[in-house]
Amino acid sequence: MRGRCECGRVQYRSEGKVEYFSHCHCSQCRRVHGAAFATFVSVPREGFTYLSGESDLRTYASSDHQNRLFCGVCGSSLLVEAAREPDLIHLALGTVEEVPELPDAFHIFVGSKAAWHRFHDDAPQYDTYPD
Ligand SMILES: [Zn+2]
Ligand SMILES: [Zn+2]
Incomplete structure (x- = not known):
């Protein structure tokens, strides 16, 4: 799976299995992505x-346990x-070029x-993170 930013300077590759497919409705994602959810x-x-x-990347610490690049x-x-899941990276799916088969989505x-x-789907909804 490969992805890139809009201008194409930043490009990445991800070879691992997709663990989660989620839609985040927190207010930080709403503002940072300028959309209803991320x-x-x-x-x-x-x-x-x-x-x-990589030198064009900027990091915004949206909290003391979360960085947004x-x-x-x-x-x-x-x-x-996110510090709570140090072994995972949460990629903005809109930047992925060829989307592989994904697990079922959920809303957080x-x-x-x-x-x-x-909402326009029946995916599970969680007030914060899934239990
Ligand atoms: Zn760019
Ligand atoms: Zn969020």
Whole structure:
């Protein structure tokens, strides 16, 4: 699986299995992605490599346990690193070029979802993280 930012400077490859496929409705994802929610695939850190553009990456610590990496040129949100799952990287699925077969999706942080958003699927919903 390969992905890239909008301007193409930052490119990456991920070789591990997709562990989770989630839609996050927290207010940070809403603002950072400028959208109702952000969609991620969680993959093993050890199978992840940057192919180019690492020097263009910028890191925003959205909390003391979470970093958000984005392209400093085009602003694309690329991935999230969370201290609670140090062995995983959460890739913004919109930056993935060829999407493989995915596990069933679920919604997280539904407790802080945008009031103006309506769900259009039957995927499981969790107030914060799944139990
Ligand atoms: Zn870019
Ligand atoms: Zn979020």
